[in-house]
Amino acid sequence: MSAPLTLAQFLQQSTEQVEAAFTxxxxxxxxxxxxxxxxxxxxxFAGGKRIRPALLFAAVESLGKTHEHAVAAACAIEMIHTxxxxxxxxxxxxxxxxxxxxxxNHIVYGEAMAILAGDGLLTHAFYVLSTAASVGKAxxxxxxxxxxxxxxxxxxxxxxxxxxxxxxGEQGVTSLEQxxxxxxEKTGALIAGSLKIGGLLGGANARxxxxxxxxxxKIGLAFQIQDDVLDLTGTTEKLGKPQKSDEKSQKVTYPYFxxxxxxxxxxxxxxxxxxxxxxxxxxxxxxxxxEIADYLLNRDR
Amino acid sequence: MSAPLTLAQFLQQSTEQVEAAFTxxxxxxxxxxxxxxxxxxxxxFAGGKRIRPALLFAAVESLGKTHEHAVAAACAIEMIHTxxxxxxxxxxxxxxxxxxxxxxNHIVYGEAMAILAGDGLLTHAFYVLSTAASVGKAxxxxxxxxxxxxxxxxxxxxxxxxxxxxxxGEQGVTSLEQxxxxxxEKTGALIAGSLKIGGLLGGANARxxxxxxxxxxKIGLAFQIQDDVLDLTGTTEKLGKPQKSDEKSQKVTYPYFxxxxxxxxxxxxxxxxxxxxxxxxxxxxxxxxxEIADYLLNRDR
Numbered sequence: 001m002s003a004p005l006t007l008a009q010f011l012q013q014s015t016e017q018v019e020a021a022f023t024x025x026x027x028x029x030x031x032x033x034x035x036x037x038x039x040x041x042x043x044x045f046a047g048g049k050r051i052r053p054a055l056l057f058a059a060v061e062s063l064g065k066t067h068e069h070a071v072a073a074a075c076a077i078e079m080i081h082t083x084x085x086x087x088x089x090x091x092x093x094x095x096x097x098x099x100x101x102x103x104x105n106h107i108v109y110g111e112a113m114a115i116l117a118g119d120g121l122l123t124h125a126f127y128v129l130s131t132a133a134s135v136g137k138a139x140x141x142x143x144x145x146x147x148x149x150x151x152x153x154x155x156x157x158x159x160x161x162x163x164x165x166x167x168x169g170e171q172g173v174t175s176l177e178q179x180x181x182x183x184x185e186k187t188g189a190l191i192a193g194s195l196k197i198g199g200l201l202g203g204a205n206a207r208x209x210x211x212x213x214x215x216x217x218k219i220g221l222a223f224q225i226q227d228d229v230l231d232l233t234g235t236t237e238k239l240g241k242p243q244k245s246d247e248k249s250q251k252v253t254y255p256y257f258x259x260x261x262x263x264x265x266x267x268x269x270x271x272x273x274x275x276x277x278x279x280x281x282x283x284x285x286x287x288x289x290x291e292i293a294d295y296l297l298n299r300d301r
Numbered sequence: 302m303s304a305p306l307t308l309a310q311f312l313q314q315s316t317e318q319v320e321a322a323f324t325x326x327x328x329x330x331x332x333x334x335x336x337x338x339x340x341x342x343x344x345x346f347a348g349g350k351r352i353r354p355a356l357l358f359a360a361v362e363s364l365g366k367t368h369e370h371a372v373a374a375a376c377a378i379e380m381i382h383t384x385x386x387x388x389x390x391x392x393x394x395x396x397x398x399x400x401x402x403x404x405x406n407h408i409v410y411g412e413a414m415a416i417l418a419g420d421g422l423l424t425h426a427f428y429v430l431s432t433a434a435s436v437g438k439a440x441x442x443x444x445x446x447x448x449x450x451x452x453x454x455x456x457x458x459x460x461x462x463x464x465x466x467x468x469x470g471e472q473g474v475t476s477l478e479q480x481x482x483x484x485x486e487k488t489g490a491l492i493a494g495s496l497k498i499g500g501l502l503g504g505a506n507a508r509x510x511x512x513x514x515x516x517x518x519k520i521g522l523a524f525q526i527q528d529d530v531l532d533l534t535g536t537t538e539k540l541g542k543p544q545k546s547d548e549k550s551q552k553v554t555y556p557y558f559x560x561x562x563x564x565x566x567x568x569x570x571x572x573x574x575x576x577x578x579x580x581x582x583x584x585x586x587x588x589x590x591x592e593i594a595d596y597l598l599n600r601d602r
Contacts, residue, residue: 030458031486036465037457087420092412111393115416116465119388122420123456126427130448140441147431147448155424156338157331164337164417185332 007291014054014074017067019045021075025128039109039117040124043082047100051223051296052077052194058288059198059212062278070201072132073146076125077194080154083121084190086114088163125150138201146197153196158189176257183224184217191223192216211281218274219293222267226299228253229263234301271297308592315355315375318368320346322376326429340410340418341425344383348401352524352597353378353495359593360499360513363584371502373433374447377426378495381455384422385491387415389464426451430498439502447498454497459490477558484525485518492524493517512582519575520594523568527600529554530564535601572598 005013022044026032053074060070067074089096089104090111097107106114130147132138138146152158162185173179195212204212232255254263271293278286306314323345327333354375361371368375390397390405391412398408407415431448433439439447453459463486474480496513505513533556555564572594579587 027458030453031462031482032457033462033465033469035469036462040457087416090416092416112468113465115388115391115393116461116468118420119423120457120461120465122423123452123461125452127449127452127456127458130431130445130452140445144431144441144445144448147445148428151424151426151428151431152331155428156333156341156421157328157428160417160421160424161332161334161337164334164414164421167413167417168334168336181332 007288007295010057010288010291011050011054011295014057014067015050017057017071018050018053018074018078021071022078025075025079025124035109035113036116036120039105039113040120042108043086043105043117044079044121046082046102048078048082049301050078052081052191054292055191055216055289056194056198058292059195059204060202061288062283062285063199063202063204063208064284065202069137070198072128073138073197073201074194076129076132076150077190077197079121079125079128080150080159081190083118083125084154084159084163086118086121090114093163093167122154125154132201142200142203146200149196149200150193153189153193158185158193162186162189173252176254179252179254179257180221183221187224188217188220191220208281208283211277211283215274215277215289215293218270218277219296222270222274223296225254225258225263225267225270226296228255229260229267230301232260267297308589308596311358311589311592312351312355312596315358315368316351318358318372319351319354319375319379322372323379326376326380326425336410336414337417337421340406340414341421343409344387344406344418345380345422347383347403349379349383351379353382353492355593356492356517356590357495357499359589360496360505361503362589363579363586364500364503364505364509365585366503370438371499373429374439374498374502375495377430377433377451378491378498380422380426380429381451381460382491384419384426385455385460385464387419387422391415394464394468423455426455433502443501443504447501450497450501451494454490454494459486459494463487463490474553477555480553480555480558481522484522488525489518489521492521509582509584512578512584516575516578516590516594519571519578520597523571523575524597526555526564526568526571527597529556530561530568531600531602533561568598 022041026037056070056074056077057067060067085099086105088094089099090106096104098104104114105117109117126147129150130143132143154160162182165182166186169178169182173182192213193216195216196209199209199212231253254266258266275290275293278289283289323342327338357371357375357378358368361368386400387406389395390400391407397405399405405415406418410418427448430451431444433444455461463483466483467487470479470483474483493514494517496517497510500510500513532554555567559567576591576594579590584590
């Protein structure tokens with residue numbers, strides 16, 4: 001047995017596994033329209049941090065299983081995340097021209113193709129996940145449960161509802177509770193989903209699944225608050241978008257309610273609570289989840 | 302045992318089963334944003350003909366099984382069809398203000414919410430289908446295979462690719478072959494998908510699945526040609542959209558290549574071929590599939 005990977009090695013390995021698999025997600029016999037494929041690949045390889053795949057792999061590891069159980073699922077989660085960014089950036093939604101230092105999908109491929117690239121990534125994520133059982137080591141039952149979990153948390157039981165609430169709320173988010181509720185669904189749900197799907201494929205028991213779920217929502221919220229703080233304090237270069245873009249678009253953020261120092265304390269509190277939940281749920285190898293929680297706490301982009 | 306239903310009774314029953322199930326697809330505990338839900342329901346209940354659920358039920362019947370095996374799957378197919386119409390109607394796509402005699406989703410709810418309603422329906426279709434095994438009579442294996450089939454044919458292995466080809470082709474479809482290829486994916490794939498998913502849930506063998514697949518693509522093509530013919534010959538009242546709207550938007554259609562009489566002959570030829578395929582594949586009750594093929598051949602809206 002080789003020495004355990006450092007966190008940096010683990011994150012790099014996760015990214016490499018997912019990106020290698022992305023080059024194989026288009027089945028050769030399928031009539032995939034070429035420009036559609038280009039548009040999907042453009043956003044899949046646009047420099048994402050691959051945090052959701054890393055969380056999914058960490059959940060699998062925490063149960064003593066290896067990554068092969070979960071590469072397809074990690075791809076599916078990242079495809080869903082990518083589609084959500086493409087649709088969020090559309091002129092009718094946030095109308096963003098740049099993301100991660102590159103022109104957004106609709107700027108390069110046009111609005112119609114960007115809508116279809118999002119639809120294609122969303123739909124194909126379910127193909128990749130549902131056929132994982134036949135190529136990997138996950139059982140049919142666990143795979144079907146993972147499909148249902150992804151559809152719930154990426155859809156109207158999570159992300160899509162959060163996005164809708166965000167749109168409606170732009171006409172006036174007036175309380176911290178309202179802001180937390182929106183981000184719980186908009187960002188937290190898919191992060192919790194990454195962890196729960198890792199748990200399902202790794203054979204977690206009910207108590208462990210509940211812990212992964214709550215861990216996910218807590219670090220998801222911490223992640224979002226950190227985003228807001230970085231928007232105020234980071235540099236354009238590191239963020240890949242203009243600094244203080246939230247402030248300019250008059251978006252209500254956590255620092256607006258809590259101040260920057262208050263926001264930082266809240267991030268630490270949530271991270272600590274999240275880690276405690278995992279440590280109490282009887283995982284054989286909880287260490288990687290702890291490391292990632294700390295890593296997200298200390299990130300600068 | 303009661304007397305078999307007439308086709309009219311069967312179609313009405315199919316519609317009623319799907320529409321009753323649509324009122325139960327939003328799980329009570331989920332934080333579904335209210336306007337998102339309104340927007341999704343608006344299009345789900347906008348007077349669709351429910352042809353895909355009827356085909357799915359007919360495939361199940363052809364194998365001697367009852368509808369309970371497949372109500373969730375029929376809902377999933379119709380939700381996918383509905384999402385595709387919402388996104389197709391968007392200003393960046395076909396820019397249609399009216400459908401089936403009613404304002405399109407984005408006219409009523411705005412463009413951003415229409416995009417999200419489509420995303421929500423697409424994602425939730427996979428929730429409804431993937432949880433069907435726990436509420437119905439289908440096996441886990443058949444359900445997971447149905448998820449994969451739906452993701453393929455509704456996605457980049459079918460409908461989404463067809464839509465992308467249609468967009469690209471608008472800059473010049475110059476041959477009948479090109480037009481057939483686009484419609485094969487854009488319309489045919491989801492119709493074939495309805496039949497194959499019915500086959501999978503009803504326990505079809507490989508030969509029967511292949512017959513359902515080819516039957517689906519043939520009647521799907523016939524259906525599309527009929528749409529083009531009706532656009533030229535039907536009335537605005539029956540169509541729910543202005544007559545000759547294709548001609549006005551300079552859309553290339555089958556009658557453009559084949560003439561109206563040639564198109565009608567092609568519809569008959571495809572329908573006959575489709576029926577023969579089913580009759581040769583050893584179904585215990587092929588009758589309903591025959592009736593629906595004839596019904597589609599003779600429809601006037």
